Amino acid sequence: MILCIGFKGKNNSSSALVNALSGQHYLLTNSFSGLKKDIDQLPVECDAVYLFGADKNLIDSFRIERSAEKEGTRLATKLDSEAISRCFSEAGINNTISDTPTQYLCNEAYWYLLERYRGKAVLIHIPTLKHYYNLFEKITFPEHEYESIRNYLNNLGYCYTTRVYKEMGRYKVGNIYMAPWGDLLRIDEVNIYHKVSERPFYNEMSDEEKTEISRYSEDMGLPYEFIKFSGYTFDIKM
Numbered sequence: 001m002i003l004c005i006g007f008k009g010k011n012n013s014s015s016a017l018v019n020a021l022s023g024q025h026y027l028l029t030n031s032f033s034g035l036k037k038d039i040d041q042l043p044v045e046c047d048a049v050y051l052f053g054a055d056k057n058l059i060d061s062f063r064i065e066r067s068a069e070k071e072g073t074r075l076a077t078k079l080d081s082e083a084i085s086r087c088f089s090e091a092g093i094n095n096t097i098s099d100t101p102t103q104y105l106c107n108e109a110y111w112y113l114l115e116r117y118r119g120k121a122v123l124i125h126i127p128t129l130k131h132y133y134n135l136f137e138k139i140t141f142p143e144h145e146y147e148s149i150r151n152y153l154n155n156l157g158y159c160y161t162t163r164v165y166k167e168m169g170r171y172k173v174g175n176i177y178m179a180p181w182g183d184l185l186r187i188d189e190v191n192i193y194h195k196v197s198e199r200p201f202y203n204e205m206s207d208e209e210k211t212e213i214s215r216y217s218e219d220m221g222l223p224y225e226f227i228k229f230s231g232y233t234f235d236i237k238m
Helices: 013-018 032-040 081-090 104-116 143-155 207-215
Strands: 002-007 024-028 048-054 061-065 067-070 073-076 094-098 121-126 158-163 176-178 184-193 224-231
Touching: 002 013, 002 104, 013 024, 013 048, 013 121, 024 032, 032 104, 048 104, 061 081, 067 104, 073 104, 081 094, 081 121, 104 121, 143 158
Parallel strands: 002 024, 002 048, 048 121, 061 094
Antiparallel strands: 061 121, 067 073, 158 224, 176 184, 184 224
16 A cells, blocks of 8 residues: 655645545645644555655755654665656656755654654655646646546546647657646557548547638648547556
């Protein structure tokens, strides 16, 4: 069992990130006494704990902390920092590893987690919300499609979109993008077609959709892209 932990607050980037992670999610109170009580109520046994905290000094990268210190006693993670670093790098996120303990709430929570879980925990600092959403390139959709796309992702795990003209070539297979509503999406397939009639699910399209795609592709002698994408969650490897 994996525990993913952030700090409470709708404007706290750590609470936003834990929702994009596989594993059980928990949020800690933003106070020294409160977070200790929250940690004491966590499951007794688990395979690994990933604690996320915001650092206003970070802009475009994550920082993996190897240790915490409290009252002169230093505890170190037993998780594989290099493997975690590679996981983030594969997702296109710049990151560093630090051997210097931090301070304040994050260090306090990290120390208690290292103690409770015998080193099977790691603290990862991420940018504040202002910069967190800038870590990923954006993918755009018409606003009226938001709800239907989210329904497809929730029910099937994947969805499709068509891209024409200046949007051609923008989205790459395997890359991670941020949706307008905050979810992370991964591009699974990009297929190129020249005629609208060749598009998969052609018979399910409305006449208006067919005309719109044709106007900016076939009618101009240009191809278009049919893209499959899915919801993305980090699968951090220990």
